[in-house]
Amino acid sequence: MKKIGVLLLCALLAASVMTACQNGGKDGNSSQTSSAASSAQTSSAPASSAEETSSQAASSQETSPSSEPDKVYESGADYTLEITEMEPAGIDGVSVSMTVPVMGGAAAQKYGVSGEITRQVNGTVQEVIADSGYHSGTLTLESEAPYYSEKLLSIVMTVDYTAEGMAYPVHTVKTVNFLLGESGFSDFASAIEDNDAFREALTANNGSNVDDETLLSGISEASVYFTETGVGIAVPVPHAVGDVVRIVIPYSQTEGFRTDDPAWNSFQ
Incomplete structure (x- = not known):
């Protein structure tokens, strides 16, 4: 009878120890899983932050001007x-x-x-x-x-x-x-000296007593200016025929010799 009691007590103790070990193993796995999840969350945080930073940078690039604006006159x-x-x-x-x-x-x-x-x-x-x-x-x-x-x-x-x-x-x-x-x-004058359309327009508007050949011989030293109605040309000529001839070519006759000089922006 005593042997049966002892055996029963030993069996109860063994079952108790086994249950405790099993529970302990489960708790340990749970703890490890929780720790790993926490670690994974911590590891993913910088990536999320980097994505946000990259997105903000892209947004900034889209809204910022690519260069300084041209000087705008008041x-x-x-x-x-x-x-x-x-x-x-x-x-x-x-x-x-x-x-x-x-x-x-x-x-x-x-x-x-x-x-x-x-x-x-x-x-x-x-x-x-x-x-x-x-x-x-x-x-x-x-x-x-x-x-x-x-x-x-x-x-x-x-x-x-x-x-x-x-x-x-x-x-x-x-x-x-x-x-x-x-x-x-404006450096317009140097760009038209050898332009045939300019020469034709100049002689077509020559109302002076200077012949066309003499007039054209002086255009390498000519000075150019602008008026309300046309582009002016002051051409040096021999003293015997007046020293200088001034001719205004109407803007309607300047298409053949206009250049990309900014001065022309006033006469579109």
């Missing part, structure tokens, strides 16, 4: 333009009187137009004196502005220079065309 800029007398700079030995266009308004001040005009006019005076070979005399320069807008300012300078010993006075016309919004100058 719309409705208050322009004023007047021709005024001005003292030349650095002209020794020559009596000079000249008039210069002075441009005002916020936009003109922003791009320093008036200062550049003065430099160009002074440069023209010095060029005429140097080309004459006489460094003592009397010079007058009269400026006019046949065309100006927010995009373009065209200036014509008529220069007369006399000096003792000259066979005859110098009489010439020089021009400069400011591309206001671009802070530069």
Whole structure:
């Protein structure tokens, strides 16, 4: 009887130990599974963050401008333009009187137009004196502005220079065309010298007493300017026939020799 009790007790204890071991194994697996899942979640978090960062970067690239916008000239800029007398700079030995266009308004001040005009006019005076070979005399320069807008300012300078010993006075016309919004100058004249359409339009509008052959022989030194009605050409000719011939070609006749020079943007 005692043996049966002992055996029964041992059986109960063994069953209890086995159940505990089984439960312990299940808990351990559960813990490992939970830990692995947690680890997987932690591992996936950076990937999700990277995707969000990449998405944000793509969105930023789509909404940001690809480059700086072109310089936009101030719309409705208050322009004023007047021709005024001005003292030349650095002209020794020559009596000079000249008039210069002075441009005002916020936009003109922003791009320093008036200062550049003065430099160009002074440069023209010095060029005429140097080309004459006489460094003592009397010079007058009269400026006019046949065309100006927010995009373009065209200036014509008529220069007369006399000096003792000259066979005859110098009489010439020089021009400069400011591309206001671009802070530069038109180089249109150099592009049309050998253009047949330009030559034909020039001679077709030649109302002077200078024959076409003489006129065309001087176009390599011609100066170009713009007016409300057409493009102007000042062509140097021999003194015997007037020194300079000025011709205006209507814009309707300029299609054959227009270039990509920005000055033409004002005359579409």
